[in-house]
Amino acid sequence: MADNVVIWTLDWVPMPDGPAGFVRDLRLRWACEEAGLSYEVRTIPFEGREANHLDRQPFGQVPYLDDGEIRMFESGACLLHLARKSEVLMPRDPVDEAQALQWTFAALNSVEMVSVPWWFLDMTGAQENGLTGWLESRLSHIDRVLSEREWLAADRFTVADLAMADVLRVGKVRSFGDRPATEAYLSRVTDRPAFKKAYSDQMAHFAAAEAKRAQAQG
Numbered sequence: 001m002a003d004n005v006v007i008w009t010l011d012w013v014p015m016p017d018g019p020a021g022f023v024r025d026l027r028l029r030w031a032c033e034e035a036g037l038s039y040e041v042r043t044i045p046f047e048g049r050e051a052n053h054l055d056r057q058p059f060g061q062v063p064y065l066d067d068g069e070i071r072m073f074e075s076g077a078c079l080l081h082l083a084r085k086s087e088v089l090m091p092r093d094p095v096d097e098a099q100a101l102q103w104t105f106a107a108l109n110s111v112e113m114v115s116v117p118w119w120f121l122d123m124t125g126a127q128e129n130g131l132t133g134w135l136e137s138r139l140s141h142i143d144r145v146l147s148e149r150e151w152l153a154a155d156r157f158t159v160a161d162l163a164m165a166d167v168l169r170v171g172k173v174r175s176f177g178d179r180p181a182t183e184a185y186l187s188r189v190t191d192r193p194a195f196k197k198a199y200s201d202q203m204a205h206f207a208a209a210e211a212k213r214a215q216a217q218g
């Protein structure tokens with residue numbers, strides 16, 4: 001059993017228009033980078049992903065992680081697990097901790113819960129998918145919050161900002177409407193060295209997979 005955190009992701013995703021740079025293993029890489037935790041990344045095959053790891057992720061998705069005897073799926077749950085290891089991600093003060101928890105769930109359950117079906121339906125060409133007004137409302141509320149504060153909780157970066165920024169930085173969502181406070185927030189968060197490292201590692205991982213695949217296809 002590995003004594004460091006193992007982050008599982010796909011061995012390949014379609015390039016160049018696929019999700020490289022946005023696969024949710026990035027959240028876990030980023031959290032480990034922020035917290036200074038040692039980790040390794042392992043892969044499962046993209047082909048057959050619907051069925052080839054259901055014992056680890058019951059919906060056939062990634063990411064999931066190993067940490068000693070602990071095996072977990074759902075990026076949010078994995079983030080909170082990692083956040084317990086480092087005050088960088090999760091404040092120890094109970095009031096600040098409650099704020100960070102609250103905003104982490106807001107990212108995943110109030111914003112991503114709307115943004116993912118919105119961009120997915122938009123991508124399929126649905127003209128008015130009924131979610132636009134809902135998303136507009138969520139994004140403008142967040143923009144208002146971000147116009148009044150630099151960080152979501154504890155007056156500093158926490159796991160809540162990691163989750164919220166990862167939800168909001170999706171290209172389609174980011175370019176939908178004009179939200180200066182959100183844009184400034186995203187620049188601030190994605191300028192962090194830990195994000196940059198996680199992002200460039202994920203891009204390198206999928207670029208290498210693409211090159212290997214192209215070579216094999218010859």
Ligand SMILES: N[C@@H](CCC(=O)N[C@@H](CS)C(=O)NCC(=O)O)C(=O)O
Pocket residue numbers: 022023024025049050060061062063073074075076
């Ligand atoms: N709620 C899950 C969502 C996981 C998810 O959507 N994973 C994507 C990659 S970012 C995936 O595995 N997609 C492949 C598929 O659904 O076939 C989480 O946050 O972990």
